[in-house]
Amino acid sequence: xxxxxxxxxxxxxxxxxxxxxxxxxxxxxxxxxxxxxxxxxxxxxxxxxxxxxxxxxxxxxxxxxxxxxxxxxxxxxxxxxxxxxxxxxxxxx
Amino acid sequence: xxxxxxxxxxxxxxxxxxxxxxxxxxxxxxxxxxxxxxxxxxxxxxxxxxxxxxxxxxxxxxxxxxxxxxxxxxxxxxxxxxxxxxxxxxxxxxxxxxxxxxxxxxxxxxxxxxxxxxxxxxxxxxxxxxxxxxxxxxxxxxxxxxxxxxxxxxxxxxxxxxxxxxxxxxxxxxxxxxxxxxxxxxxxxxxxxxxxxxxxxxxxxxxxxxxxxxxxxxxxxxxxxxxxxxxxxxxxxxxxxxxxxxxxxxxxxxxxxxxxxxxxxxxxxxxxxxxxxxxxxxxxxxxxxxxxxxxxxxxxxxxxxxxxxxxxxxxxxxxxxxxxxxxxxxxxxxxxxxxxxxxxxxxxxxxxxxxxxxxxxxxxxxxxxxxxxxxxxxxxxxxxxxxxxxxxxxxxxxxxxxx
Numbered sequence: 482x483x484x485x486x487x488x489x490x491x492x493x494x495x496x497x498x499x500x501x502x503x504x505x506x507x508x509x510x511x512x513x514x515x516x517x518x519x520x521x522x523x524x525x526x527x528x529x530x531x532x533x534x535x536x537x538x539x540x541x542x543x544x545x546x547x548x549x550x551x552x553x554x555x556x557x558x559x560x561x562x563x564x565x566x567x568x569x570x571x572x573x574x
Numbered sequence: 575x576x577x578x579x580x581x582x583x584x585x586x587x588x589x590x591x592x593x594x595x596x597x598x599x600x601x602x603x604x605x606x607x608x609x610x611x612x613x614x615x616x617x618x619x620x621x622x623x624x625x626x627x628x629x630x631x632x633x634x635x636x637x638x639x640x641x642x643x644x645x646x647x648x649x650x651x652x653x654x655x656x657x658x659x660x661x662x663x664x665x666x667x668x669x670x671x672x673x674x675x676x677x678x679x680x681x682x683x684x685x686x687x688x689x690x691x692x693x694x695x696x697x698x699x700x701x702x703x704x705x706x707x708x709x710x711x712x713x714x715x716x717x718x719x720x721x722x723x724x725x726x727x728x729x730x731x732x733x734x735x736x737x738x739x740x741x742x743x744x745x746x747x748x749x750x751x752x753x754x755x756x757x758x759x760x761x762x763x764x765x766x767x768x769x770x771x772x773x774x775x776x777x778x779x780x781x782x783x784x785x786x787x788x789x790x791x792x793x794x795x796x797x798x799x800x801x802x803x804x805x806x807x808x809x810x811x812x813x814x815x816x817x818x819x820x821x822x823x824x825x826x827x828x829x830x831x832x833x834x835x836x837x838x839x840x841x842x843x844x845x846x847x848x849x850x851x852x853x854x855x856x857x858x859x860x861x862x863x864x865x866x867x868x869x870x871x872x873x874x875x876x877x878x879x880x881x882x883x884x885x886x887x888x889x890x891x892x893x894x895x896x897x898x899x900x901x902x903x904x905x906x907x908x909x910x911x912x913x914x915x916x917x918x919x920x921x922x923x924x925x926x927x928x929x930x931x932x933x934x935x936x937x938x939x940x941x942x943x944x945x946x947x948x949x950x951x952x953x954x955x956x957x958x959x960x961x962x963x964x965x966x967x968x969x970x971x972x973x974x975x976x977x
Contacts, residue, residue: 501623502634523663523764525634533613535718544720551833553767572613 505530512567515560523554533572541568602630605642607725608877610713614723625797627654632722636660637799640727646873646891649919649926650702651730653792658799659707659728659813661771661834662763668819670795670803675787677742679824681752681777686745690803693789696737701784703809703924704731704893705816708839708863712964719964726871731893731926734807736788740781743825748781752825753854755780757806757817773839774830775808775815776852784809784924787820809924810865810896811850812965814839829854838963839863845959846966847952850895865895868954869968870902870929870946875975883937883977889930892946898923900951904931905943909956909970912945923949940975 505526507513520526536544545565548554556564602618620628621639629639637658645655670690678685706729713723722728743755756774763770779785786807789796796802801818808815814834829835840860850864870892875881892899903912918928929946947953954968 501621501631501637505617505634523768524636527617527631527633530613530617531611531632531723532720533611535611536720540720552763552769553765555765555767 508571510567510571512563512570515563516567519554519556519560519564520548523552529568529572535574536568536572537574538569541565541573544568600628602642605630607643607711607713607727609716610723610725611718614713623658623799625654626656626658626799629655629657630725630727632724636663636665638722638724640724641730642727643871643873643876645727645730646871646926647889649731649891649921649928650792651732651926653732653794653797653800656705656730656732656791656797656800657707657728659722660761660799660818662761662768664764665761665799666819667798668760668803673803673821675742675804675821675823677746677823679752679756679826681749681755681825681827682743683747683749684745688742690789693737693742693787693804696741698735699738699784699786700733700735701786701807701809701924702731702733702921703784703807703896704729704866704926705807705813706730706866706893708812708814708965709963711967714958714967714969715960715964716958717960719962721964728813731891731921732791733793733921734786734788735790735793736786736804736807738783739785739787739806739823740783742787742823743780746823746825748777748825749827751827752777753828754826754830756822756824756826756830757815757820758822758824759801759805759817760819760821769833771817771834772830772832773815773817773834774826774855775811776854777825779808779811779850780825787823810894812863812866814863835862836860840963841965842961845961848895849950863965866893867966867968868892868894868897868899868946868948868952870944870954870971872942872944872971872973874930875942875973877973879973879975881935881940881975881977883935885932886935886940886975886977887930887932888942888944888975889928890944891926892929892944893926894946894948894952896924897948897950897952899927899929900947900949902927902929902931902944902946904933905945906933906940908941909943915944935975935977937977940977941972942975943970943972945970 710728754774873890915931
């Protein structure tokens with residue numbers, strides 16, 4: 482157990498930026514599971530509330546398209562739609 | 575328009591945000607710049623990264639942390655108070671002992687590799703220069719635009735020491751056909767398909783005496799999150815070109831392509847009073863952002879601060895794209911009349927220039943506006959020059975002090 486704890490601590494020291502990361506809790510609503518499953522592979526979820534509530538539906542669609550087309554996020558069409566609906570409803574204007 | 579009161583209401587100034595099962599982080603509420611999107615207040619927290627004092631955390635990963643206003647009360651920003659900005663989340667700890675920079679490209683006839691020791695053996699140059707994110711103050715855009723919603727604090731001023739990029743390029747046999755010099759850093763994307771962050775500058779800018787491969791910041795090795803062991807320093811130009819953890823430098827006879835050159839980091843042609851152009855990257859509609867526009871910040875007081883009636887000194891910093899600040903003017907009557915402020919220590923044309931101004935505050939509300947002018951005669955704008963990425967916001971600041 483002691484060795485295990487030491488290993489965990491060592492891992493945290495090796496990743497100082499990542500070790501700072503605390504969970505970001507988004508609004509609980511349909512589609513949140515798709516947001517969590519896709520978006521946070523590349524970035525922490527604080528990006529979403531930070532960019533709110535000003536985006537209208539078209540702006541959220543454009544952001545999702547940018548993530549897929551420009552940044553190469555591997556998000557399938559069904560998930561992309563669920564994510565768009567969630568963002569527009571919970572973090573849109 | 576989002577008022578400060580609205581922001582504080584949504585964020586809860588100074589209230590701890592409880593995160594389940596985790597340490598408590600303090601909401602950044604009172605530290606936030608008035609006018610940023612309301613949602614910033616729900617996620618921004620004051621957090622200390624390793625080796626850093628608390629900064630305003632906007633995003634954990636990639637890490638984007640800005641400096642609160644109080645950290646701008648000295649013309650040199652200490653390393654542990656310096657902002658952190660990354661585009662991509664795979665950020666390795668670079669080992670200085672095995673670190674190498676590959677210098678080459680089709681515009682270099684004698685490619686080479688440099689270790690950190692090689693760099694340090696070259697003639698060293700020091701320059702005090704402001705490093706400001708292109709998107710600093712993006713959060714104040716009206717209407718708001720998407721991106722990292724920075725307030726005032728995505729900037730800092732440090733004394734950088736390093737080898738001249740020009741000397742390194744000469745060693746690598748820079749050809750006269752070279753039109754750009756491109757940089758890549760050790761950090762990279764999480765997903766292979768995400769474009770790696772690669773940036774170029776015009777060859778003429780690369781061979782300026784003050785464009786450096788810096789390995790020291792304020793007399794110390796660079797902090798990890800500010801680019802250890804070496805980064806590019808392009809005084810006068812926005813931070814996007816100041817490649818951190820630089821591992822490749824390529825002289826190019828053709829323009830650098832890629833997402834981060836176009837469509838990212840572009841401004842509409844002809845909208846801003848900038849002199850430096852990046853012609854090989856220009857098109858009819860847009861051009862890369864280059865030099866910083868003249869700007870200033872009141873750092874002694876926050877908007878809405880309580881003061882005593884009578885003599886009050888307001889102070890702050892002014893900076894520009896490297897022409898140097900010629901004057902700073904302050905108005906205490908809403909912009910009707912302006913009076914010249916006293917300029918402080920001159921650390922060079924690329925540095926923060928401190929200024930201060932004493933006035934007689936009356937009972938009740940006192941408005942203070944500030945406007946800096948540089949040696950080209952350029953001064954700040956009173957109306958936002960809107961652009962889709964929220965760059966170059968140098969709207970004159972206006973605060974209210976209550977006596």
